[in-house]
Amino acid sequence: MIDLTIHSDGLAHNLARARANGVVIPAYAQMKDPSLIPQEVLDKLSRTGLWDVDPVNLFRVNWHNEPKQSGGLFAAPNYIEFPPALTGVPCRIVALAGKWFPTGCHKVGASFGCLVPRLVTGQFDADRQKALWPSTGNYCRGGAFNSKLLGVHAIGILPEGMSRERFDWLRSIGAEIIATPGCESNVKEIFDKTHELAEDPSNLIFNQVEQMGNPLWH
Numbered sequence: 001m002i003d004l005t006i007h008s009d010g011l012a013h014n015l016a017r018a019r020a021n022g023v024v025i026p027a028y029a030q031m032k033d034p035s036l037i038p039q040e041v042l043d044k045l046s047r048t049g050l051w052d053v054d055p056v057n058l059f060r061v062n063w064h065n066e067p068k069q070s071g072g073l074f075a076a077p078n079y080i081e082f083p084p085a086l087t088g089v090p091c092r093i094v095a096l097a098g099k100w101f102p103t104g105c106h107k108v109g110a111s112f113g114c115l116v117p118r119l120v121t122g123q124f125d126a127d128r129q130k131a132l133w134p135s136t137g138n139y140c141r142g143g144a145f146n147s148k149l150l151g152v153h154a155i156g157i158l159p160e161g162m163s164r165e166r167f168d169w170l171r172s173i174g175a176e177i178i179a180t181p182g183c184e185s186n187v188k189e190i191f192d193k194t195h196e197l198a199e200d201p202s203n204l205i206f207n208q209v210e211q212m213g214n215p216l217w218h
Helices: 010-021 027-032 039-045 057-060 106-119 138-150 163-174 187-197 215-216
Strands: 079-082 093-098 131-132 154-159 176-180 204-205
Touching: 010 079, 010 106, 039 057, 057 138, 106 215, 131 138, 138 154, 138 163, 154 187, 163 176, 176 187, 187 204, 204 215
Parallel strands: 131 154, 131 204, 154 176
Antiparallel strands: 079 093
């Protein structure tokens, strides 16, 4: 379902960058079952904040994070149950909670699922290309966070009417920002700009609705 064709030049560049930055990328198996994560990684996580800009936090891009701001490891997935007394329907309704992901939203996982396959195959060359994240917010935020951890130049494309906090945070993580006209409902303007930028081969667009890595990660 994902093209795994190896591009040797890009892969060599990405491997060198990962070694220089001390990056270890978790396997999907470790995301599904954190008991497979090596002890040396767990030891480092026990000293690392949930939102710290540290490559070890790639191991926290899953549903099993312990609900702690710093030093948390892994437990049962975080969820909220809405009982029949509240909903008025006889079935149990359970909602998974994304608060305890880095960035506070599970979209950091969706962006991981889009970026990492391109990195480990060399189809995205971190020495020569930029990762563009079109979104109204949370997916862009996750993409910028993962890009920073993986040593990738990120560009966030989002409406100018989004919150100042969102723009300030993206700048703090080192992302380049392109603000498009409008607010959260102005999605067309985001993709108009994205299509324009895609004409430059140094820009690789990670559109969550067309990247198979998004649903596969979910």
